[in-house]
Amino acid sequence: MSLFSRFMDGWRKYRKPGYYDEFDYHWTMTIDLDKCTGCEACVTACQAENNIPVVGEDEMAKGREMQWIRIERYWEGEYPNAKLSFIPMMCQHCDAAPCETVCPVGATYHNQDGLNAQIYNRCIGTRACAVYCPYEVRYFNYYDHEWDSPLEQQLNPDVTVRGKGVMEKCTFCIQRIRQAKDVAKDDDRRRVQDGEMQPACVQTCPTKALVFGDRKDHESQVYKSMNDPRNYRVLDELNTDSSVFYLKKVDA
């Protein structure tokens, strides 16, 4: 009977939209496009931090680049009035993520920190999430990547090396979040403080265009930044409710 009562409990609880009454943390990133220079330091930082493989020229030619964060560029106007804007694009950790619903095995889901989680070892490689993602920030391992020895010595032990047939994407550096929480726990602190932890891209951004933090903390830099009047979200019209806010580029 307990099975039945468990079912009924769930039935009462789980028909409302969403699951979390409140996120534990609500990790959020803001990107100031007025500051972004397109230098791509974030891209390399991410590659180094997250064991992102180098695919080689042939695979690149096939369009199989691997960059959890990439810089997109948009030209406007023609010479001599041509203008170029850069926009870093990575997993937006949407709170209403299209990619999550489609995974048949639940390899991607939303966790209590507002993160769009990708569990590599559960992935069976249908690649449906990549189709459903409007930001096209999911990258697939088309084969087993190799690191020319001794380059493999650089691999981050806190991050899995993904094998063939697995989808991967930006995690907001979950390993760093995990470690920050671990440290916070050691210090008898309940919560991770603002600025205590930053993803590799945010940490390295030479213009400080990227800001990361917990938006539940109203004193945090990211909360202030996301409430900047310039804020907008890319493809907001799709109602993905993303956790990455962009600050508009200023024309002056």
Next chain:
Amino acid sequence: MHRPMTTETFKLGYNDIHDDVVRSIVKTGPKYYIALATAGGVTLLCFFFPWSYQLYYGIGAAGMNHPGVWGTYLASFIFWIGLSHSGTLLSCVLHLTNSSWRKAMYRSAEAMTLFSLVVAATYVMVHVGRPWFIHWAVPYPNQMELWPNFRSPLLFDVMAIATYITGSTIFIYMGSIPDFAAVRDRTSGWRNTMYTLLSLGWRGTDKEWHRLHWAYTFLAVLIIPLAVSVHSIVSWDFAMSIVPSLHQTIFAPYFVVGAIYSGTAGIVTVMFVLRKTMGFEQYITKLHFDNLGKLLLVLSLIWTYINGVELFTAWYSGTSEEYEALGYKLFGYYAWLYWEMILFCAVAPMLMFSTRFRTSFVPMLILSIAINIGMYTERFLIVATSLSRQYLPDAWGTYVPSPVEISIMVGSFALFTTLFLIFVKIFPSVSMYEVKETMATPKMEPAAPAAGSPA
């Protein structure tokens, strides 16, 4: 109920059918073996060998890339699911509406359903990155306490296709029981053993016929909505995404119609081949081609209409996303394929307004093949053109199939053929008892000698 048929069949006696069908199973000429060896060889060489390579190397053996993460594997998957849509579905509809002209062809049509489904299911394995973990998509209790995600359109697919394969297998099998029994009595050795088991001890008593009739009818009633749901669900794999040009309400009916369309064309092809190679000229006649032709024509018109509607709404929306996707489809890298599809699936079928065309075997064969090429193209374009033109222009790309993919695509046809060739040697490919039903029942004629019946 039994409308007399205007064709040659009624000139034949029960015995002739029996002999023809049993002969088609028992008597095997060298041509058959050559065909089987060829098809089997091509399957191994073009399907299983590249697939093994892909399993070893990874999906990278195919041409998928960053925006185009889905490719011909998925296109082929839809194609084969679509091809499956005429056999059992058509058979069920015609069974319920008591259309007697179906009876000579429905067995092979159902077999087509079954084998296309098998090929489609195989394609699922070919398509996913880690097929060795495909069982995770199946709900079963496990130590990880994890279950599949029932909210995923892909899991609807798993459930629907599993149901559809089960239903189709049962449907073709149930309909074949009396024929297995009939063949059983004429065979010996391992075939006899096999047919004894397959026929389950069928005797043809009034009670058995009665039960079979009802069971068959219920199955038909269940399978029609199933078949419609299957291709709707396949369409939702795409339509539930928010990719411009895929996120469309019309996709489910569009896919269902397209599926029946290509499936019906597939039946025409199979009919033609069976008729020529198995000596079924008397059973598969102009009447069948005529009726199938009419059906095809109607389907073609509906398909063209929906296709037009899709284009029109996309164009009318005026948004950059839809507009660019549409432009890419019509005038982009794969434009030539698009216009080929229009030619084969919308323009050429107009020929079938002519009765003479419909009742000519070879032109119908050519047209049916053309339609299926067109329909394959349609599926390919759905996958290849839409994913290439999504929301962020800087992430646009072009997907080009790799030789491995093309080889597997070719091999899948060989796989289908192989399965079909095996089928015709096990199943009576024309339903004997139902063809008998369409004939005039023997009339009371005193003292007619029992010619041809075994002593």
Next chain:
Amino acid sequence: MPNIDRREFLKLVGAGGVSVGAGFMLREANKDPREYLIPHVLAPEDFSSGLDTFYNSVCSMCPAGCGISVRTREGRAKKIEGNPAHPVSQGRLCTLGQAGLQALYNPDRLTAPMRRTGEGESASFEEITWEQGLKQVGDRLDLLRAARRGNRVAFLTQGVRGHLAQLFESFMRQLGSPRLLHYDFDHPHTLYAANQQFFGESRLPYYDLANTRLLLSFGADYLNNWISPVHHSLGFGESRQGRADVRGRFVQIEPRMSISGAAADEWIPAKPGTEGILALGLAHHIVAEGNYNGADLGAWTNALADYTPDAVAEQTGVPVNTITRLADSFVDTTPSLAIGGGAAGNHSNGVDTLVAVNALNYLVGNIGQEGGLVLNPEPAGPAVQQHRASYSAMVELAEAARQGEIDILIISGTNPVFTLPPAAEFAEALAQIPLVVSLSSFLDETTALADVILPSHTYLESWGDDFPEPGVGFSVGAVSQPVVSPLYNTRGTGDIILDLARRMGSSSVMPWQNMEEFLKYGWRRIYQRGDSQTLAQGFDAFWTSVLKAGAWGETTNGSTAFTLNPDVIAGIGVAPPEFSGSEEDYPFILHPYLSPNFHDGRGANLPWMQELPDPMTSVVYGSWVEVNPVTAEEMGLSEGDLVDIQSPHGQLRVPVFVYPAIMPNVIAIPIGQGHGEYGRYAKGRGVNPIEILSPLLEPITGNLASSATRVNLTPTGGRVKLVKTGGVSRDLGRDIVQHTSLGVEVSSAADNSIPITEVTT
């Protein structure tokens, strides 16, 4: 039970046995491979398994000298991050700096000393021991020194600072040779010369981007490769959006839009080489409008008389109203700052151009101002003479080699065979030198021609220090310490030099056993500059804290007072640039620029850098030539079309990239690819535009006017697929990158903001 006959039974038993075996093997085959724990004899002090250890050091991937912090785990370097305590990088780092790990773990590193065997085509390298290698070199050095012919030794190194530079200097002094050359392709000789002329000191000032409100950049790609990109980026970000109510405005003047041009609010194409004329045009307007009231007004008026807006507009191609508008806002906005460099300095009039830029700053009073141009104090590092070798110095060295005046050439860290135009005939000159010793970590083009290779550590394995140039307005130093134990049988550059010094009997003057010792010796002097508190702690405590912090600094500012030597004013004036080749034969001006990924080519062996899309074009793994869309259309070229680019001094074949922001008569090729050696990732990829540069010089410095080569463009009809990650780089009205204007932003702030909800479902 059915009866089973004997044969049947045996068959079953056999099948059962086989399947038991198969089942057994099935599991056996599925077992995980054996792994080992990380064993130690003694528990290591500096790391524990599973925990990170950070070491602070200095980045050596480019001359900026950013402080870095390297994360190591179990004795392996995992990640390079900026050192937050270092004032140059402030915890930030550029892409090339991040990729330093791949220099350390590069599969193509030289693993042991080698010696050339055989001659000509059949030449190859054989591995030798350090003793053999050092002895061979040391003995020769000793002989030359004993014979007082030490000046037949030349030492060619990349631009190094700090104690390594001092070590090189004293080493050469022991030999009595003046031939110590610091050579870098991108060293801003003209900028130093211009500063010497204008400020009277050959140092770079500190450009205070963070506090400026208007920046005019004359050709300086300050966000990418110019001097100290990370620090400039920090300043850029701070100026743009880091301050309340103030947003810095950035204007970039250059013929081809660089990264800085893209980041700027306004990009102004001026004809190549006329940036200085434009600067003087602005200056003329400022003076003419009465916005300069200095005592030397008259001198300025005279000097600038020829640079009326109309004349300048004619020469530069920049409209008159743009000139006046820029000049007015440069005056009106304070603080403002003008910087010049990059391609603008690499013309025949380079020094004059940069002097003109300095003059502009002078006229509006930016010098010594916060948000302007701050003069740096004397660097705290050891006093080292200038050894910066310009192109003409390198040609002299080559000439000397050809004359047989050089017996030994030691090359460290620089790759002149790649970065000098073939017109310098440097490779040929190398062949004339009896003993070429390379201390490189990689088999680059120059090292491939060496006779003995004594491979040095990468910077992550060796000791060193750095005193960034320019400082950040005050003295900064940092010690570079090894973060991992050496991977291969290599040695630190300093250690090699000290060893050689011992072998030629200089141990009395250079008594240090290794670089670490020498560093400590040198830093003792810096320690002694410290306050009483520091001194009280003792040197060891000081040293440990410097290593730990990764940076050392003094907050004493440089002098703010500056008086201009009146003679300078009279000399101001920029001549029209000269170009090689005639405009008829060579209608295009070649604009070679340092690739953001590879710098001057040194990054080409790093797979991350190869795979990093070029920010502007998204091209990876190759070279391309950027052509204006109109020009391309006129010539019938589209992306991927192969063209032959011919200069008076060579020819290249490259695919076209249609680039929306480049002047119609300019084509641009990135420097960095086109390596003939340098490991698997770099070799045989793309082209090196340096190969076709004409040896045109800037007369004052002898600097190569690398932006002054004229070329012509011939379509070949061939076509390749440019490997790039980007699709269509146009917004198509989708509002992906949204813009706002300052005025609108304030008024509609409330409407613009998205309601932020706490719980999102």
Next chain:
Amino acid sequence: MTSNVIGLFHDPESALTAAGQLKGAGFESLEIMSPVPIHGVEEVLGKKKSVIKNFTFMGALIGGISGFALAAGTAIAWPHPVGGRPIITMPPFLIITYELTILFGILATVLGFFISSRLPAFRNRVYVPESAVDKFVVTAPCDDAEHFKRAEAILNDAGAEQVREIGESDL
């Protein structure tokens, strides 16, 4: 000793007539074996009720309930929040319900068919191979020889081409 009387007919009408007469004569458990389903059997041998529809219905019902229970139950067992949707997301779960309704319906129909038609046949039953080809066969169990004779006469009168006896021992 019991045996079965077998009468082979050329046409269905004669077979039906014979069956009607046999039934009239008090024979029970009559069976008509035919190569095709014949019409009018029910008029002669009495109405047949099929239990299959009950199976189908029950199967579909069970399928529907278990389908929904599977989807909702597994979702509750480990709540896996995706896409901001509720854990129990009705529309997709109804699709699962729909599919399983059909699957179980089909399986139950087959089961019903097997049970109600007593297939597969694990025990020997009377069979006439000709009935699978073109003969219409009437069989009836006979208790004794006299019984058999009476049946044989009726069959022959109805125009049987052949009358046979299949004894118990043959089964």
Next chain:
Amino acid sequence: MNISIVPALKVLRPAAMLVIVILVGLVLGYWANATFVPGNSPEQPIAFSHKIHAGDNEVPCLYCHTQARRSPSAGVPAVSKCVGCHLEVATEKPQIRLLMSYWENREPIPWIKVHDLPDFVHFTHKRHVLANIECQTCHGPVETMDRITVSSRAVNGSAQVGHPWKMGLCLSCHRENEVVNGIDCLTCHK
């Protein structure tokens, strides 16, 4: 004439028996391997006995595996640690002599990893030790093992099949103890 499927089934019987025998054989073989050569108890370079140290002499686990309380990995003691005691203790035993030979040659002992988690699992000893989870909960009765073997005290029915260290093991404990975010995938998967 009569009909049933029994004769056909009889014909198939030998084939069916063969199939059954083969299936049973495969399972048996697999089981035999799992039971007798489990591969989770390899022979170590030195026959170190946890029974003697942790069991008989009651040396606390953390005395040697000092890292467990501050690092994700428990670590294995350096040779110096062993030598610290064995300069005095049991010096004459052959295995200790072997140990001393490693020490004298300044060679590390190539211990074979027994407890190995897949690359995609994030497990930190620190958190579990600090939460006062006994080592034996996951490692089993180590103090009774002469040669170290993978086993576990926490038993979850299905998790015990084959290798005890499966996801179910972690999960059952996390569920039972209501660990905060204990069943969030990202807690254990990286």
